[in-house]
Amino acid sequence: MAGIHFSDTAQSYLAELLSKQDAEGVGIRVFITQPGTPYAETCIAYCKPGEEKPEDELLVLDAFNVWIDAISIPFLDDAVVDYATDRMGGQLTIKAPNAKVPMVNEDSPLNERINYLLQTEINPGLASHGGEVKLIDVVEGGVAILQFGGGCQGCGMVDVTLKEGIEKTLVARIPEITAVRDVTDHTVKENAYY
The missing domain is CATH 2.60.300.12 (HesB-like domain)
Structure with missing residues (x-):
């Protein structure tokens, strides 16, 4: 029911x-x-x-x-x-707190599990700075390619956020992921938080 x-x-x-x-x-x-x-x-x-x-x-x-x-x-x-x-x-x-949450488990495809973690744990934290991050691809060797948007684009703290926050979380929670890489063009600084 x-x-x-x-x-x-x-x-x-x-x-x-x-x-x-x-x-x-x-x-x-x-x-x-x-x-x-x-x-x-x-x-x-x-x-x-x-x-x-x-x-x-x-x-x-x-x-x-x-x-x-x-x-x-x-x-x-x-x-x-x-x-x-x-x-x-x-x-x-x-x-409806679960309306936006994809239904995933450990058998779900890798990109769905990464997106779920980004939507439920990473993006709510970035949203306070008007930012977001999305998955572009997972490449050989288990490297997740991410793109920042909103207030994260052009932000001087993005490397720290990427390594200390997002990479640690993804690597700890999704065994197939070994690292994350950022493809965002951070020379665009119009909406940057820092």
């Missing part, structure tokens, strides 16, 4: 919206566009009878049914749909 939770306030709010629909038996469908990528977006849409897909998972709530896109299920673990009121009215929020 999908690990998505609807708060009581979210259920009440959605039930009220659904009661205003013309058709009988309208539910909602939850899906993620581009799951497992940095561009993942969690979406909720009306779902009229017959619009659900055969592989969707059905979640029966007190007031309405929720159909969950089969491909999105693993990415909706620990997801919470909530409705919070404030001075301006209220807002439906969806927090």
